[in-house]
Amino acid sequence: MYEVIRKPTIVDVARAARVSTATVSRVLNGRRVDPELVRRVRAAAAELHYRPNGTARSLQAGATRLIGVLVPDLGNPSFSELLRGLADATGAHGHRLLVADSKEIQDEERALIHELALHCDGLVLCSPRLPLEELARFAVGPLVCTNREVGGLSMSSAGVDSYAGMTEIVRHLATLGHRHIGYLAGPPDSWSNAERQRALGDSAAALRLQVTVVQAGSTSDDGHRALPALLAAGVSAVVAFNDLVAIGLLAGLREQGLDVPGDVSLAGFDDIPVAQFLAPPLTTVRLPTEEVGRQAWELLREQLQQAGRHGTVRLPTELVVRGSTGPAPDAP
Amino acid sequence: MYEVIRKPTIVDVARAARVSTATVSRVLNGRRVDPELVRRVRAAAAELHYRPNGTARSLQAGATRLIGVLVPDLGNPSFSELLRGLADATGAHGHRLLVADSKEIQDEERALIHELALHCDGLVLCSPRLPLEELARFAVGPLVCTNREVGGLSMSSAGVDSYAGMTEIVRHLATLGHRHIGYLAGPPDSWSNAERQRALGDSAAALRLQVTVVQAGSTSDDGHRALPALLAAGVSAVVAFNDLVAIGLLAGLREQGLDVPGDVSLAGFDDIPVAQFLAPPLTTVRLPTEEVGRQAWELLREQLQQAGRHGTVRLPTELVVRGSTGPAPDAP
């Protein structure tokens, strides 16, 4: 009789090797077994092209060794970097990444979190846009947010000190003689953006600087579109929510025949790899994004080992002064 | 007595709702059930904070709805874009992405492919570096390679026409009067690189151009490092394996006080988002990378629906002439 063609299971291997399934399992997992049986099992497995079923293993083990990661935009180099740090760190511990992109859409974010939670041992939510209390409801399993304050809720948080970074860059601009600074704001629900805006307000008040906030977003196109509003406001320096936005603005400025930093100074956030290669090289606040990814894993790992061990990591930023910022045109 | 704290299962819900597990399952999956029982089940599930176990479902279903993706470098914007197209397309069909980064290391690649295969319904290998025959051995399940010829092997392939792209850019440079072209070669095991190099050789022969190939790699640093060799060769135009490499070289050229395209013309491959924002904006061969991701999913889907339905998709490229290429300095 012909057998229905299906993937060989451990039962098939056991039969072919004339041993029990337990023995096959032991051989496969490197447990102590009689060499002769080991040989027979290996031969049978090879013969049948046997591959163990990861799902069955996961069910039995009660864990999948899968970590769900939600990012708002896979296209942003900053998240790629975080992903890389995360993939590197989790990989070293035998865990893999289940990646989903919410495309900055809240409903997507909610749906994806629910779905990821079904298959994963833990979740890393990158710059989540959902309200905190809603996030808290998901926090049944190990959960880490990046770049998001989590209050006293039962989750961990890894991020950077956006407030300090903004403070530093405003001081830098003030020192260069700028009295009116424009800010290209990021996504409305971004906590990082709120922090940066808050720091800008505080610093400006302390230094008696004028500030114009223009709503932009997180992409280069958003930055490009914001140019007219900025020009109308008459700022002499601009800080963008991130480097991508800064790049878009830079291109717009160049199209208008404006010199950077001669006419307008420009700074971003992130220090994405290309920032140093732009013309002029971009002054920016460097965020240790890859390290945030690593730290997120460490925090997750603590929760994996012992439920309820929450923690918060806030990494320092570093102002990287390059060619895109210079003295204010009307400075003494 | 106190129960040990563990996640509630369908059994717990069934007991609490005083129905069978089958009924709970039916309610959860929207099957026709008496409204009163539906109510009781939903109430019990909510009360217990019940969440179904995805692994158990997958085991029962014989499928995980997970697609494994292997990329050589998560940090390369080009792969982020592919990932995005893939995530978008698979997501629309209820599949998720299991992502792994081989960091351009062959051993990693091999190990990760094996691992991914254990948990996934299908695999997408992005620009794999492993030899074809080894890849063929993995092709027990649905498999798609991107940017890699697969011969008659039992897998599908989605990619771009690198050969045509290179041909077009060489013609462009020749028209501008360039007689000696430098090529910054990509990773040695990259099939795309081989294709581009082959096209360059063929075109140069036909047009009687001189060619100097300098081994670089796939990152901006690689491009930056290649500058001396290029300068020594005395080329008047350079084509880089990809935009990242071109960007590194561009920065190096600028540091040397050389003008692009005044002294040297420069072109890349990919058209990553920042390419248009560089100074000068980068002439490059645009690859429909996101679309490659979508097509990869379509090909995978065909295999998922019916084993053995292999296909090949080769998408056209488009030369995007921007400011980084111009007439040869010594042209008439």
Added chain:
DNA sequence: ATGAAAGCGCTAACAA
């Protein structure tokens, strides 16, 4: 329409 029971592929406790 509902429940009892088998079984997805694997590992681990228990026996021998």
Added chain:
DNA sequence: TTGTTAGCGCTTTCAT
């Protein structure tokens, strides 16, 4: 050491 067997959590016949 090896085999037998129970069971991980779920869905799905098969009866009722």
